[in-house]
Amino acid sequence: MDPALLTSLWWLLGVVVSLAISVTALVVIPRHRKPTAAMAWLLLIFLLPVVGIAIFLLIGSIRLPKRRRDEQARIDRMIEERHTAPVATDAWPAHLASVARQNLELTKFPPVGGGAATLIEDYEDSVRAMAAEIDRAERFVHVEFYIAAWDDTTSVFFIALENAVERGVSVRFLADYVASRKVADSDRTFAELDRIGVTWAWMLPVRPLKGQFQRPDLRNHRKLVVVDGRAAFMGSQNLIHRSYNAPKNIKRGLKWQELVTRVTGPAVAQIDAVFASDWLIETGESIFAELVPADAVPASGGDLECQLVPSGPGYATENNLRLFLSLIHGATERVIITSPYFVPDEAMMYAITTACRRGVEVQLFVSEIGDQTMVYHAQRSYYETLLEAGVRIFLYPAPYILHAKHFSVDGDVAVIGSSNMDIRSFSLNMEISLMVRGAEFTRAMRRVEQNYRDVSRELTLDEWRREPRTATFLDGVMRLTSALT
Numbered sequence: 001m002d003p004a005l006l007t008s009l010w011w012l013l014g015v016v017v018s019l020a021i022s023v024t025a026l027v028v029i030p031r032h033r034k035p036t037a038a039m040a041w042l043l044l045i046f047l048l049p050v051v052g053i054a055i056f057l058l059i060g061s062i063r064l065p066k067r068r069r070d071e072q073a074r075i076d077r078m079i080e081e082r083h084t085a086p087v088a089t090d091a092w093p094a095h096l097a098s099v100a101r102q103n104l105e106l107t108k109f110p111p112v113g114g115g116a117a118t119l120i121e122d123y124e125d126s127v128r129a130m131a132a133e134i135d136r137a138e139r140f141v142h143v144e145f146y147i148a149a150w151d152d153t154t155s156v157f158f159i160a161l162e163n164a165v166e167r168g169v170s171v172r173f174l175a176d177y178v179a180s181r182k183v184a185d186s187d188r189t190f191a192e193l194d195r196i197g198v199t200w201a202w203m204l205p206v207r208p209l210k211g212q213f214q215r216p217d218l219r220n221h222r223k224l225v226v227v228d229g230r231a232a233f234m235g236s237q238n239l240i241h242r243s244y245n246a247p248k249n250i251k252r253g254l255k256w257q258e259l260v261t262r263v264t265g266p267a268v269a270q271i272d273a274v275f276a277s278d279w280l281i282e283t284g285e286s287i288f289a290e291l292v293p294a295d296a297v298p299a300s301g302g303d304l305e306c307q308l309v310p311s312g313p314g315y316a317t318e319n320n321l322r323l324f325l326s327l328i329h330g331a332t333e334r335v336i337i338t339s340p341y342f343v344p345d346e347a348m349m350y351a352i353t354t355a356c357r358r359g360v361e362v363q364l365f366v367s368e369i370g371d372q373t374m375v376y377h378a379q380r381s382y383y384e385t386l387l388e389a390g391v392r393i394f395l396y397p398a399p400y401i402l403h404a405k406h407f408s409v410d411g412d413v414a415v416i417g418s419s420n421m422d423i424r425s426f427s428l429n430m431e432i433s434l435m436v437r438g439a440e441f442t443r444a445m446r447r448v449e450q451n452y453r454d455v456s457r458e459l460t461l462d463e464w465r466r467e468p469r470t471a472t473f474l475d476g477v478m479r480l481t482s483a484l485t
Contacts, residue, residue: 021049029056036346037423040480059215062427064313068214068281072314075277079108083270083294086110087305095330096413096437100307102326103435106319109273109308112294115265116302117436119416119444121451123242126233126260127157133227133262134160137169140290142226142275144174144203146219146418147238150189154239162196172287173200174278176220184245201282203430218313220278221418221429224271229292232271234432235260235416236340236405252399254371259338259404259448261416267306267434269294274310274432281314304438311419312430320419320433321426325351327409327435331360336449337407338365343378343422343482353389361392365452367402368395375422377478380471387461394456402452406445413437414445423482 025045030038041060045052063069086104089097089111100111120126134141134157141164150158161171173193180186180202193200203220205212225233237258243249244256263271272291280286311319328335328351335355342364344352356362364386370376383393396402406416417433419425436442 021053022046029060034345043480059217061215062218062313064218065214069314071281072277075280076108078288079273079277082288082291083109083112083273087113092437093330095326099323099326099330099435103307103309103319103323106315106317106322107309107311109270109310111305111307111435111437112266112270113305114302115263115267115304115306115436117261117263117267117304117306117434117441119441119448120235120260120262121258121448123237123256123258124153126235126237126258127154127239129260129262130225130233131156131160133225133231133233134164137164137167137227139228140170140172140226141228142172142224142272142279143239144220144222144224144275144278145180145239146176146221146223147179147183147240147244148173148175148189149180149183149186149240149245150192151241151245153241157239158192158196161193161198165197170290171198172275172279173198174203174220174275174282175200177202177205178216178219183240201279203278203282215428217424217428219429220312221425222274222278222310222432223418224275224432226268226272226275229268229272229297230264232263232268233260234263234271234418234434236403236418249371254369254399254401256403257396257400259406259416261434263306263434264297265302265304265306266294266297267304267308268292269297270306270308271432271434274308277310278430302438304436304441306437307435309417309433309435310431311426311433313428314430318426320417320431321345321348323415323433323435324348324407324421327407327413327415328352328355331355331409333410334361334363335407335409336363336365336446337421338402338404338449338452339407339421340367340401340403340405341372341375341379341420341422341424342366342382343375343420343424343479344382345423345426348421349382349385352391353385356390362390363392363394363449365394365396365402365449365456367398367400368457369398369401371401374478374481377471377475378482379422381475381479383459383464384461387459387464393459394453395459396452396456404448406448408442408445408449412439412442414442416445 029041242256408414414436419431
């Protein structure tokens with residue numbers, strides 16, 4: 001064959017293949033995606049077709065396998081049947097009552113009354129408080145963490161588990177597969193769980209040879225402990241030393257600052273139901289019959305009204321994002337947000353900046369430094385727009401990473417949990433958030449926020465506009481990558 005003709009045929013084949021890729025991408029990628037995410041994927045594939053397609057095939061799906069989604073739907077129906085003792089919301093402000101209805105529709109958990117909750121700011125104190133509660137366990141202990149490690153800080157927790165097992169208490173333990181295995185000496189931690197007799201399992205294991213695979217960065221980010229169905233702990237803190245035992249963190253002197261809440265009352269049954277759901281999906285064992293029903297949880301003596309909102313890729317909707325948006329849209333006086341990774345989508349940015357425009361005071365607490373370069377720079381890319389709208393941004397000082405995840409609205413509503421205000425937590429991670437209505441709890445959170453304010457530095461618009469262009473250029477690039485969901 002004529003070499004010139006052969007070359008022409010190869011060029012023609014290349015054009016046809018490139019056109020086919022482009023057309024297929026335009027058809028497939030925008031489906032069920034937000035425009036920003038679809039544009040980011042299309043840009044990557046058009047500029048780097050081979051690399052873009054490879055990355056899309058690896059992490060392009062934000063949905064869990066159908067088996068897991070079907071199981072979550074079945075569990076939701078079980079939850080709807082079990083949790084049938086809601087608190088009346090007739091006396092609630094109309095906008096807040098509508099938020100509660102939305103949460104119920106999405107998660108099947110109703111708002112429940114008669115609760116009590118306390119906040120724990122100190123890192124070691126929260127571990128000791130959980131261990132002390134486990135020491136009082138008589139029936140069961142349920143533990144679920146994104147990252148778990150047996151070390152100098154957490155040894156008191158694991159010793160409490162060992163003692164509970166020796167007393168005949170049933171102890172079940174869930175840990176995220178990818179996140180926990182990345183920790184130094186992770187094999188030792190789980191070998192120790194075997195030694196002391198804890199029944200444990202991985203969450204979202206990535207083991208293709210065993211038929212266990214989904215998008216590798218779809219993770220279970222929840223952190224919770226439930227003891228006997230009468231007390232629960234949840235919040236931002238993982239079960240590990242506050243440096244995460246990482247050499248790079250130790251070298252920089254980084255320390256994580258967290259916020260955990262201890263909950264009693266009917267809301268404990270909802271937190272335990274989330275654990276039972278994850279346990280069933282990961283192990284195939286149903287423990288729902290062992291749980292304490294919400295209407296049988298011992299009275300706490302409190303008057304808080306609580307509603308649990310689990311979220312993640314097992315649901316068809318972004319439950320946490322809808323909760324946050326609804327509360328911000330309904331705010332009339334003040335919104336205070338604390339999030340270590342603040343990478344909002346377009347809807348969240350509009351909600352926050354619109355709140356400012358209608359006279360609501362909005363404050364944002366973030367870390368002065370970052371532990372994840374890409375997320376840190378993507379977060380910074382939003383600062384100018386936020387500052388221009390009137391958001392007050394407070395930078396929590398180094399060497400601390402403000403890892404707490406909570407926000408308060410007006411004078412009587414607060415949310416605490418595992419969810420960041422970022423696209424990953426909205427779409428890719430399994431999260432858990434507790435909406436609390438009660439002036440006392442909100443005041444306690446306001447005191448925590450004031451503690452942040454006392455040690456933080458406020459970022460001004462003038463200061464931000466003096467940032468070097470090289471830094472803001474990198475911020476913009478990382479913002480584009482953050483949309484690849």
